[in-house]
Amino acid sequence: MQFVTKPAALISIFQPFTCLLPPTSAYSALSVRAPPLSLRARERADMHQGRQHKSVHTIPVSEEIRVQWINFIYNGNVPARVGKKLLVCANHFTSDCFKNLGQYSTGLAQKLLLIEGAVPTIRCKTTDTETASTSGLLDRVHHVACQTDPPTTRSFGTQLSMKTLQPHFRSTGTQKTVSCTDVGVGTSALLPFLTSTPIKRPSKRRRLELEEEEEENPLEGSSVDVEEPHDSTYDPADSATTLTESADVTMESSTPVHKTPTYIVYENCLMELFQVCPVCQRECDMQKRRLGTFLSVEQRCPHCEFYRKWNSQPLVGSTPAGNLQLSTAVYATGASFFKLEKIFRAMQLKMFQYDSFRRHARMYIEPAIVHRWKTAQTAMLEQLSQLQNVVLGGDLRADSPGHCAKFGSYTMMDMRSNTVIDLQLVQSNEVGGSYHMEKEGLKRSLALLEERGVTIDSIVTDRHPQIQKFLREADVTHYYDVWHMEKGLSKKLSKISQNKECEKLKKWLQSIKNHIYWTAASSTSVPERTAKWMSILNHVRDIHNHEDPVFPQCLHPTCTSRDKSKWLTTGTPAFCRLEKVLSNKRVLKDVGKLSPHYQTSSLESFHSVILRFAPKNVVFPFLGMLCR
Template identity: 40%
Template structure:
């Protein structure tokens, strides 16, 4: 990788007239008098400055501009094959190569011309600017360093080493990411303080590896009204009794951070983690926080239970009712915008009667089904026989005490789909098949959070007719 070259030193034979240049023939050369040139005196002997020390050029203010090209070595060295002063043949020599940096010395034996050329400017401590830019580009885009350097090696491109990348990461890119996230987080908090009402937060934990032996647990909070990541906590499993405790510890740290900022949580939507539910009930609910469960997580668990029950030979008809039961779960919450727990419980229990063609119920808050009379042509599946094996099996799944208790806390208006999308985005910056150090993982989580905040509220693309575009 080479950028626009810079000449760091040129030493020529000191004479009162310039030597012939490549654009001037001997016949067309012009004698130029320089009466104010006092660099040479007639009584002094002519000497050639052969000093190899060159001044360090100043850093270019726009080093990250798209002005870099890939140049083959043979083509680069051909630029130093002719002396620019006397047009004699010369030979360039690489005197220093450090990652993407290269310095070439050109010496003319005929006229004594000498110069040094380097392909990029230097930063403090004589660090080549493109070396640091390459490390930053790899880290900031979420690429894997070893894969990137393997590609560059296969391509035959001079690059920095993996050790240099990790040194740049430790000294430069990680502090830059943390500083940028602090500014981003302060901006989000400032926007929320200007809004009325308490926070409406989605919270969930993500493990860094599949299974129950995760090294890290990442707890994230997204504010519903602005759809931005408000806080993110990285918990190492060695800090808690086991990796399953990372979720509760991450939530505690996030709430502690919000309390320090004097921010009140009005509603918290999470999955059905029992540790989190107990802690929120004891610590946050007395302070006015409403705790709801996300419907998608409950529906996912319910679907697995129905699939397991449908494996029985006598319960194969349960497969036909599975989508309807899941839809009824969503309808139970969506049709109760005030979140009345008794009404949602009654609506959910009505599914047991409905599938048996019984549409009158014993509950005073929901005495009958809300749908109009169903004609034969409006139905696509048979009713279950009352008392049949499949009806009893479905009733056993739907009326489980733990499930009914969780349905009373269904979130009627807010769901955690944005949080799930954010967790999918983290896979780009920190895939689960790769292990990271604590700071390496933390920096990549912050990159994912800033990426999500920057793009999460963009307008949906529209067609030429003004209709919304959706990718399925």
């Protein structure tokens, strides 16, 4: 099975015209080489009759003009179903139908432009061979080829447009006189574009990026040629097909590559489309080449020399777009390449190897992520530099649990907008151990903010001792996150409550947690926070009036408790151990620095999201970890 991005490219584009189009646009959707004799005969017949315009024009949108064009094309016998892409050669219009005929005649313009409301009126004279058939383009070409003996000739590149007819072979010089059979024309038997001198060797073609393991199928190659004109008789002017009116005929889709729908196609179903020649309806030779999810098929008919090349994906430079998109999707969604590889292997879906994935990340994905982050960060810091007081929050995320982390990413966030404004990735061997990574990350972030002119009002962090000392010496207002302090105290009290003599504390654990948050949110000064915090020791003994004048009594309404056994008694082991924990000097000092407004919960949420992209049990390189 293969990924196919443009199934519409497989649809045959032969339409039932009453006149042949110029060779530059006969087959505009695929790289095709049609039977050389019939097309050359038509080209020489057109030149013999003096029609040398190479522009073709699409059917206009206006319904009234459109009906006149269709009636002209089908000579009044309009079928029930009319093709969507009908083209009319410029030779079927009179000279007054063009806007720039003078410029075109003098060589100042390469395209003929029609005036509004122009209608084709000139019909070409057809040769006896062509008028004998009333079928479409495909039938007439087939009919002429069948009524002539195969010419004794060697295969050369034609003078057809290299956009549409791109033979994938090299032209070679020869000294042999080429004999050809004329059909319906009175010109010389020697074709004008063949030469008896050695032909110049064409330039080498670009090759696709080699990124695939040794192929399983011996018919599958390791590279695919990028389509370029390599015929020694190629004229760049022939490929400048002019399309006017309301819409241009183009091989490129207006939809961006990354938004084009993709499908899963089985190989046997795909190969059925290339088994039969669309010209002579006989069996064709096929050659497949694959790179990862990309497949290229070359179809060649040994009977009528029909040739075309089909690619399952567009190319980004020399890299298939599907391969690059798949690597980007794996990287951007935080998925595991190895898990995805197992899924592909189970479904028999072809995929590239991990080395190709890392090369895509190194060459395309990671540089794009760094560029996007730097651009957004510059804009955010520019906005913050215009503000007077900025409240920040900072926290470190280690790449593995415990004290054996290799990387630590310190995140700095604007607390008012909940926006990450800086990320500093610190390696443990830079600072002498994982314990020092948090301080180093904070120092680098503050240095960057100072350089960009950001004025800091306060910082909210956890209670890391090195962070406390550094911000105190830097004279920066420092607040502690309530959740970190509540978590530390709850662990100690939960452990104490496991003791048989202190089981009553289990009934008060949730109340003490709520009291920490209420103390921080309802206080405006350090003495008030301390007084409210110490009131919990009276409350658990059913005492609701306090000696501290800053907070003389509890604010809750007076009520009678149904459970008398929950109250603690002075002097009991449970109360003594609770009092020792809550009235500790360090705890009282930290309570005074509890953040009254912003907390680091947004940072914790951000770090939880990072776990999807950079799990703690997976090792990444430095740039890979920074991007994730």
